[in-house]
Amino acid sequence: MPKLFTGAEIVFKSLEDQNVEYIFGYPGGAVLPIYDELKNHKSIKHILARHEQGAGHAAEGYARSSGKPGILLVTSGPGATNAVTALADAYMDSVPLICISGQVPTHLIGTDAFQECDTTGITRPCTKHNWLVKDVNDLARIMHKAFEVATTGRPGPVLVDIPKDIQFKKGKYNFTKKKLLKKINKKVSNKTNLKDINKFIDMMKDSSKPIFYTGGGVVNSGPEASTLLRELVGLTGFPITSTLQGLGAYPGDDSRFLGMLGMHGTYEANNAMHDCDLMINIGARFDDRITGKLDEFSPKSKKIHVDIDPSSVGKNVKVDLAIISDVNELLKNLIKIFTEKNKNFLNSNKQKTSKWWTQIQKWRKKKSLNFINSETTIKPQYAVQRLYELTKNKDTFITTEVGQHQMWAAQHYKFNKPNRWMTSGGLGTMGYGLPAAIGVQVAHPGKLVIDIAGEASVLMTMQEMSTAVQYRLPIKIFILNNEYMGMVRQWQELLHGKNYSESYSEALPDFVKLAEAYGCVGIRASKPSELDEKIEEMINVDRPVIFDCRVDKEENCYPMIPSGKPHNQMLLGPKDEKEEVSDEGKTLV
C-alpha cells in the first residue's frame, strides 16, 4: 500500500522534484490548503506580490533571466482573472510559466459559487494547455506534465486549476526523480537532416548580400545557442540584426551587428533586410512590427527560417528553406559541417560580400539613432545612453515597460549577453517592467537590475514596490518621465492631427515622495548636468530606488517605419515627417 498524500502535499512534492526554488503568488480562500502546506517545504520560498498580475510578471522576469520556469500561485475567481494578463504576455513571448490556481470545491463548480469563474475556459486561448484536476490521483501526473509542456518545444505558460476539495483529498504520488530524469533524457531532439544543412550552407555560399535576422528563439534555446551564433557570425563574416526579443544573443557593440530591426529599428538594419539576397532567420517569427508591409517585405531575397514551432514557419512570410529545430541543435550541426568543408571561408568570401558591406557602411553613416541633444533639458535618449555608459561594466539586467522608453532602451542600451533584457514585446503589456525586475532580482541576488520605465506604465503595477521593499530587492526603477503616454502621444501627433486625446497625465504623483512612502529611495534629475551624478547615486544605493528622470516632454521616437510602408522607406527624424505631411497637404488642397 503506497503512502497517501493530500493534494496540497502532492503539489509541493512535484515542485520539489522539479527543483523549484521560488513561487510568486497571492493567497485566497480557494487556495488556502496549498498555502497551509508551504511551511513544511523549506527549500521553496514564496514571494508575496501585491497583485496577481504583478506575481505573474515577476515569475516571467524570473524565468526569462534564469532559463528556469516561473511558478505562479493564485486563488480562484479574481485571483485567476488577474493572472490572465501575465499568462497572455508569457504566451506571446514564449516564457515558460506554471500557474497553479485554486478553484471552488468540485461540487460547487457550475453553481456560481463565491469567487468562482471558469478559469480553464478563460485561460484556454492564452496558455499552451490547461487542466482542471477532478481526481486527486491525477494530480501528480498533471503537475509533471505541466512542467513538460511549459518547458519543451516553444516554451509557454500552462495552468493547473485545483478545486479546494482536491487539495484536501488524499491520493497517490507515484513519481520518482528517476522516472523524471528518464523522461527528460528520452525527450526527442529535432535531428535536422543533412540535406537541409547542406542546402543551408550552399545558400550561404551563393549569397553576396546575406544577413542574419535573429530573435528570441536564440535566447530561449539557452546560453550555448548565443555562443554558437557568435561563432557562426565569426565564421561567415555576415552582418547580423536582431529583433527586440533577441537582443543580447549577439554583442550589441560588435561591428557586424547592425542594431535592432523593425518599426523602430536602425536605418542600416532595415535597409539591409530590404535589399539582401539571403535572409537567415534564426528563432524569429516575422512579426508585423518587423515586416512592415508584407507585400514589399525583402522582395529580392531567398529566405531561410529556423524555428522550433512549425506553425511559425510560413505563417506570415513564405520561405525557401524551413528548418523545424531547436536553435542550439541546428547551430551545433551546421557549424560542425560548415567548418569541415569550408576551412577558410571568411577570407575567401570577403571579396564576394565587400560591396554589400560598403553599402551597409553608407547606410550606417546616416546615424539613424542620432538625436539633437540639449544642454537645458534631458533628452530621453541621452538618459538611456548615460545609464548604459555608467552600468556597462557591471553585469546589468534591464527590464522595461511598454512605449517610447522601451524603444529608446532597445536602441541605446547595448546588450552583450543573453537573458539580460526582459521586455514585453508580443503583448506589449504596460506595467510589465517593475514586477519583472522583482523576479529578475530574486533570481540574481547581488546583480544590478534596472527597470527602464515610463511614468504612465509604471503606475499600472506601482504597488509591487511594496514587494521589493519587503524582500529587500534593490531594484532600480528608472522612469523617463515626460508626463505623456509618449507612444500614444507620438502616434496622435503624426497620424491624428495632434489631437492629444487623453494621453496627458494631469495629476502625476511626486515620485520621490512616493518612493519614500513605500520605504525606498527617491531620486530626481531634471538637468543634463546632474544626470551622471544622480545615476551613480542610484547604482550605489543598496535599496530599491525610484528615479524620476524628467525628460523632454515632446521627444519622438525615431527612426520609424510608418504604417503600411516597406523597410526602405523609413522616417529618420522630425524633418522627414514634416516634408511628407506638407506634400500631402498639397494633394489635399
Add this chain to the structure above:
Amino acid sequence: MTKSKSAYSEPGKFGKSDYHIIVVWVDNEAGVLARVAGLFSGRGYNIDSLAVAEVDKKKHLSRITIVSKGTPEVIKQIKLQLNKLIPVHKVADFSRVDPNILFRELALFKLVSASKKLDKAKKLCKKFNGVVLDKSKKSLVIQVTALRREIDKLTETLKPLGLVSISRTGAVAMTRGPEIFITN
C-alpha cells in the same frame, strides 16, 4: 494617397478560398471540443460543419470532422495550429475535390402533407439511400445519406412537398482503398 491612421499594416492580397475537410483525432477528454472550436473562432477561421464522436472506446479517442473554407495558407495554419494542441494526436486535411476521399452526410427530414406528396418525396429520396424511419397518415420521417450539396439540393426540392423539419450531421470523411491516414 490617403495616409494610414493605423499602427498596423494594411491587408495584403488574399488568395483563393477553397473548402477543405479537416479530420482531427483527439483524446476524448473534458473541454477538448472547446479547444478545437476555440482555436477556430479565436484565429478567425471558419467552421462550416462539425461532426464529432468517440471512435475508440479503449483509448478514448474521438474523431472530429470539420468542414472549413480558406486560402491554402490559412488551411495550412489551421493544421499546424491544431497539431500544437496537447490532446490532438493527428490531423488530416482533404480538399473537397480530392477523388480519393469519400464524404457523406446524414440528414433526417420530416414532411407533413397529403399522402400523394409524401409518396413523391419518398421517391425523390430513393437515390440518396432514403430509409423511412417513421410514418403516419399525414407525416413521414426519412433518412438520407449523401454529399452535402446533394442534401442542399434535396432540401429545396422537398420544400414544396411539406418539409417541416431538417436535422443534419455535418460531413464525415474517409479515404478510399486499403490505406489509412497514419500520421503527419
